[in-house]
Every structure is written in C-alpha cells, then in structure tokens.
Amino acid sequence: MGPARRTVALVNDEPMIVAEGLHKRYGDTVALDGLDLVVPAGTVLGLLGPNGAGKTTAVSILTTLLTPNAGHAVVAGVDVVRDPDGVRRLIGLSGQYAAVDEHLTGAENLEMIGRLYRLGRRLSRQRGGELLDRFRLADAADRPVKTYSGGMRRRLDLAAALIAEPPVLFLDEPTTGLDPRSRTELWVVIRDLVRRGTTVLLTTQYLEEADQLADDIIVIDHGREIAHGTADELKRMIGGEHLELTVLDLDRLDDARAVVEPHAIGEIHSDAQRGHLSAPVDGGASTLTKVLRDLDDRSVEIVDVGLRRPTLDDVFMALTGHTAEVPT
Amino acid sequence: MNSPVIALADAAVIAKRNVIKIKRVPDVLVFVLISPIMFVLLFAYVFGSSIEVPGGNYREFLIAGIFAQTVMFGATFTGASLAEDMQKGLIDRFRSLPMSRSAVVAGRTASDVIYNAISIAIMSLAGLLVGWRIRGSVTDAVIAFALLLIFAYAFSWVMACVGLLVPTPEVVNNASFVVLFPLTFVANTFVPSEDLPGPLRPFAEWNPISAVVQASRERFGNIPPEWPEQTAWPLQNPVLYTLIWTVIVIVVFAPIATRLYERASRR
Ligand SMILES: Nc1ncnc2c1ncn2[C@@H]1O[C@H](COP(=O)(O)OP(=O)(O)O)[C@@H](O)[C@H]1O
Ligand SMILES: [Mg+2]
Numbered sequence: 271m272g273p274a275r276r277t278v279a280l281v282n283d284e285p286m287i288v289a290e291g292l293h294k295r296y297g298d299t300v301a302l303d304g305l306d307l308v309v310p311a312g313t314v315l316g317l318l319g320p321n322g323a324g325k326t327t328a329v330s331i332l333t334t335l336l337t338p339n340a341g342h343a344v345v346a347g348v349d350v351v352r353d354p355d356g357v358r359r360l361i362g363l364s365g366q367y368a369a370v371d372e373h374l375t376g377a378e379n380l381e382m383i384g385r386l387y388r389l390g391r392r393l394s395r396q397r398g399g400e401l402l403d404r405f406r407l408a409d410a411a412d413r414p415v416k417t418y419s420g421g422m423r424r425r426l427d428l429a430a431a432l433i434a435e436p437p438v439l440f441l442d443e444p445t446t447g448l449d450p451r452s453r454t455e456l457w458v459v460i461r462d463l464v465r466r467g468t469t470v471l472l473t474t475q476y477l478e479e480a481d482q483l484a485d486d487i488i489v490i491d492h493g494r495e496i497a498h499g500t501a502d503e504l505k506r507m508i509g510g511e512h513l514e515l516t517v518l519d520l521d522r523l524d525d526a527r528a529v530v531e532p533h534a535i536g537e538i539h540s541d542a543q544r545g546h547l548s549a550p551v552d553g554g555a556s557t558l559t560k561v562l563r564d565l566d567d568r569s570v571e572i573v574d575v576g577l578r579r580p581t582l583d584d585v586f587m588a589l590t591g592h593t594a595e596v597p598t
Numbered sequence: 599m600n601s602p603v604i605a606l607a608d609a610a611v612i613a614k615r616n617v618i619k620i621k622r623v624p625d626v627l628v629f630v631l632i633s634p635i636m637f638v639l640l641f642a643y644v645f646g647s648s649i650e651v652p653g654g655n656y657r658e659f660l661i662a663g664i665f666a667q668t669v670m671f672g673a674t675f676t677g678a679s680l681a682e683d684m685q686k687g688l689i690d691r692f693r694s695l696p697m698s699r700s701a702v703v704a705g706r707t708a709s710d711v712i713y714n715a716i717s718i719a720i721m722s723l724a725g726l727l728v729g730w731r732i733r734g735s736v737t738d739a740v741i742a743f744a745l746l747l748i749f750a751y752a753f754s755w756v757m758a759c760v761g762l763l764v765p766t767p768e769v770v771n772n773a774s775f776v777v778l779f780p781l782t783f784v785a786n787t788f789v790p791s792e793d794l795p796g797p798l799r800p801f802a803e804w805n806p807i808s809a810v811v812q813a814s815r816e817r818f819g820n821i822p823p824e825w826p827e828q829t830a831w832p833l834q835n836p837v838l839y840t841l842i843w844t845v846i847v848i849v850v851f852a853p854i855a856t857r858l859y860e861r862a863s864r865r
Contacts, residue, residue: 333694334693334694335694355696358695358696359696365687365691368687369688371619372686373623374618374622382612386692386695386696386697387697388604414622
C-alpha cells in the first residue's frame with residue numbers, strides 16, 4: 271500500500287483523467303484543437319487516429335511533458351499544469367518508441383527507473399525482478415537491451431512504466447511496429463493490468479486494437495474528436511465484418527452475388543469492372559465456408575476471397591467520406 | 599528528505615547508469631583516445647624538432663596542451679550523450695518521472711568527469727613514453743590534474759546545453775569541432791602565446807584554456823627556467839583565472855541547461 275494507492279482511494283468516484291478543451295500549436299500546425307476526454311477509474315480509453323492526428327501531443331500534455339496553449343487537464347485529481355510533479359508520482363508512461371537504455375541490462379533499466387521513482391534500491395530490484403518474470407523477460411534480465419527483440423523492448427518499456435505500480439497508465443501506440451504474436455502478447459498483459467484496477471489511456475492506429483482493449487473509444491483527426499463511443503457502437507456505425515471476393519470471369523459476378531445474398535446482413539457493394547464484391551456478414555469463418563461451397567457448386571471461379579475486419583480507414587470512410595489522410 | 603539531497607540522490611542514479619555504460623562500451627573511450635594519442639605522437643615527432651620553445655623541451659611543453667585540448671573535447675561527449683538520450687526518447691521518460699529536474703544533466707556532467715579522468719590517465723602514460731616527466735611535487739601534479747578536470751567539468755555544462763538544443767548527437771560533434779578547434783588552437787596549447795601574430799596574441803592570453811594549460815605546465819614543472827616572464831594578467835595568475843572562469847561558466851550554464859531540459863522534447 272504505497273502513497274499512490276491511497277490517493278486513488280480518495281478520488282475513487284471521480285474520473286481518473288479529465289481533459290477539457292486542450293489546444294496545442296506548433297508554429298502554424300494545430301496539433302490539438304479543443305480535445306475533451308474523461309476516463310473513469312478502472313477503465314480503458316482508446317484514442318484512435320491516423321498518423322499526425324494529435325495522439326502523442328495529447329499524451330504528452332497529460333503526462334506533463336508539454337504544456338497546452340489552452341484548456342486544462344486533471345489526472346488522478348491533480349492538475350497537470352499546476353502540479354506536474356504530483357501527476358508524475360501517479361502515472362506510468364510508455365511512449366511511442368521504447369525508451370529503455372540499450373547498454374544497460376533489463377534488470378538495470380528497471381532498477382534505475384524504480385530508484386528514480388524513489389522506491390529505494392531493494393524495492394526497485396524486487397519489483398523489477400517480479401516484472402521481468404511476469405513479462406517473460408527473466409531469461410534476458412542480465413543481457414544488455416540492445417540484444418532484445420522489438421517485442422521484448424516494448425515489454426521492458428511497459429515494465430518500466432509499471433515499476434511504481436501507478437494507478438494511471440499512458441500507452442502511446444504500444445503495439446505499433448510489433449509482429450502479430452508480440453502484439454497479442456502485449457494485449458494480454460494490458461488486459462491483466464486493467465483487471466488489477468489500473469486506469470489506462472492508450473492510443474492506437476488500429477481499430478481492432480481499440481476494439482480488443484478499450485471500453486470507450488475517441489476517434490480523433492486533426493486534433494479534434496470526430497467520433498466517440500464503444501467499439502460496438504463504432505462498428506455499428508460502419509458495419510462489422512465484410513466478406514470480400516473477386517471473380518475470375520467478370521460475367522459471373524451476378525452469380526456470385528446471388529450466392530452471397532442470403533448471408534449478407536446489409537447492402538452488398540459490387541464493382542463490375544473489377545469483378546469485386548463486398549458484403550457485410552456475421553458468422554465469420556462458417557459463413558465464409560458456406561459461401562465457398564456454394565460458389566464451387568455453381569462453378570464460379572474466384573481469384574481472391576476473404577473476411578475483412580473494419581479498419582481505421584473504414585471508420586474514416588464512414589464518418590468523413592474519405593480515408594484517413596496521412597500527412598507527408 | 600529535502601530537495602538538494604533528493605537531487606543528489608537522483609543525479610547519483612543517473613551517473614551510475616553512465617558509468618555502467620563506460621564499462622560496457624569501452625570502444626567509445628578507445629575511439630576518443632586515438633586522436634589525443636595521435637596528437638602526442640605527431641606533435642612530439644613531427645613538429646617536435648621544428649617548433650622551438652625557449653630553452654626547453656617541446657615534448658614536455660606540449661603535453662599539458664594536449665591534456666587540455668582532450669578534456670575540452672571530452673565535454674563534447676556530455677552533449678552528444680544528452681542528444682542521444684533525447685533522440686532515443688529517454689529524456690521524455692525521465693521527464694515523466696517524479697525526479698529532480700536538474701539530476702539528468704548533473705548526473706551526466708558528473709560521470710563525464712570520470713570519463714575525462716580515464717582519458718587523462720591514458721594520455722599521461724603515452725606522454726611518459728615519449729619523454730614527458732612530472733618535475734614538480736606530487737601535490738602540484740594533483741592540483742594540475744584537478745584544474746584540468748574542474749575546468750572541463752564546467753565546460754561540459756556548456757556542451758550539455760548544446761546537446762539539449764540540437765536534434766542529433768552528430769550535430770553536437772560537428773558544432774564542437776567548429777568551436778573547440780579555434781578555441782584550443784588560438785591558445786598556448788601548442789605554441790607559446792607570445793609567438794602568435796597580431797590580435798591572436800591577446801586572444802590567446804585571455805583565453806581561459808591558455809590559463810588552464812599555463813597552470814598545469816607550471817604545476818607539472820614543465821616550464822624551463824629560461825622561459826620569459828608572462829606579461830598578461832591571466833597567465834600571471836593562471837590558477838585564479840581558471841577558477842574564476844569555472845565558477846562563471848557553471849553559474850551561467852547550469853541553470854540554462856536545467857531549463858532546456860525542462861522544455862526538451864523529442865523532435
Ligand atoms: N515538436 C513538434 N514540432 C512541430 N510540429 C509537431 C511537433 N510535434 C508534433 N507536431 C505536429 O503536430 C501534429 C500532431 O502530432 P502528433 O501528436 O505526434 O500526432 P500522432 O501522435 O497522432 O501521430 C502533426 O501534424 C505533427 O506533425
Ligand atoms: Mg504519435
């Protein structure tokens with residue numbers, strides 16, 4: 271029961287993170303243009319947006335690395351501008367790029383961060399050891415970080431953010447650049463943290479990640495909220511899974527459409543020039559199998575078929591009528 | 599705990615990290631030492647016979663100059679390391695921790711003293727091999743080494759500011775080249791300042807690096823008896839002049855460095 275925990279108890283009924291009207295400019299670039307957000311204690315907020323949307327800027331303000339030009343923010347009851355050190359005691363940050371020292375070992379990195387949180391040498395080592403175990407880094411604990419894979423660095427970086435057991439955790443694109451397996455592993459770790467009561471704000475460019483982890487999602491673009499809701503609400507807005515297929519012979523597209531029709535739960539879009547069609551479905555793989563069997567029965571040859579989960583681009587298409595624009 | 603104690607404890611944690619790195623990446627040290635050792639050899643054997651110092655031995659004259667030049671360039675390491683920490687996002691991590699605002703730079707500059715001490719030790723060996731001798735007392739020699747390290751320590755706060763301002767470590771290295779070459783050459787490091795032409799001479803005489811070199815030379819007993827009297831005040835009082843500069847540089851640049859750290863951010 272550290273001092274951090276006690277502070278949490280005090281503000282238990284209050285939201286853990288509140289931001290109102292955050293503005294941030296870099297010269298002529300408006301990075302944040304009046305962002306509001308509220309994260310209740312023990313929940314996960316996903317900040318979803320393309321490159322350049324303002325995600326890192328928002329995280330930087332909430333973690334006291336940047337001061338906003340306007341607006342204010344309170345983390346665990348502490349104002350980020352008025353009492354930055356108070357906020358720093360209560361948060362863990364795992365930034366967009368793993369910020370661990372390449373030349374130190376995993377254990378040394380964690381000890382260093384623990385001591386800078388003033389846990390003392392003994393407790394820093396003890397917690398460091400526990401975290402290395404928990405994140406399956408125990409075997410690599412005494413190896414310099416420069417021998418670690420990307421996934422291992424990311425886990426170590428997260429361990430560093432957790433060493434003081436902060437009640438509020440900020441994760442900026444925690445899985446960008448990771449292979450699918452490391453990504454899934456990290457999701458497990460994050461879910462585990464939330465189960466233990468940590469409040470999390472995470473940013474991501476992947477709708478699927480927000481869907482997997484977040485209770486509540488804010489979609490941002492150009493520093494502004496463009497949609498807000500649970501993963502289900504967003505998916506309802508844009509339609510869920512799609513079955514997509516391309517026929518070999520363009521003339522058979524209508525036959526293919528007839529096969530898909532009974533499974534579609536919404537409007538089917540087809541493109542006669544490319545011989546392509548896309549239909550919202552549910553039932554996943556079993557639907558796909560049925561469709562393939564029927565196509566085969568009617569000898570409709572296809573060159574490509576698959577189930578596609580909606581992406582950030584689909585969100586943007588549905589909300590703004592264009593795909594997420596990536597600056598530069 | 600009061601805040602200066604906390605700041606010291608945090609700085610010690612950072613310094614410890616840097617020392618571990620010296621052990622783990624000794625090639626940095628080796629690489630940095632190649633050029634001073636080369637200087638010792640080049641100047642000793644190539645110019646040694648053609649550069650005259652009144653009544654003295656040029657190699658012996660030379661060593662204090664090379665020490666000073668090397669520890670000044672050693673300060674570059676401070677800036678480059680901070681720029682690298684910034685580039686790698688470590689400064690952002692440190693800034694998100696409830697640690698003292700001055701500790702990262704203070705820990706850095708402190709651990710770089712060790713770095714400079716090691717390089718002076720190795721250069722001393724190289725010097726002894728080419729005929730350099732400490733002719734004064736041990737105490738005087740210790741004072742000479744201490745002055746070199748203290749002055750370099752002060753200068754590393756200047757380089758820390760540079761490191762926190764620029765985007766990459768390479769820029770620090772290039773910037774220091776442009777500033778440090780003239781500063782260490784227009785001085786009495788390699789030739790007596792009296793031999794410098796026109797306006798270079800007063801510049802060299804008031805250049806604090808000349809004072810550090812003069813003070814070390816005196817304390818090492820490397821100034822021959824026939825040496826002409828120094829006419830410029832800084833060179834008549836080289837220890838005092840060095841200490842004045844040391845204090846001024848730290849008082850001015852330490853707060854600037856801390857402020858730059860507070861505002862530093864990736865990109
Ligand atoms: N230090 C900076 N200087 C200038 N522009 C910046 C800086 N940091 C971010 N920006 C700009 O602000 C906008 C938002 O950036 P960022 O918050 O990093 O977005 P994200 O994390 O969503 O990719 C972008 O247009 C980016 O180019
Ligand atoms: Mg970002």
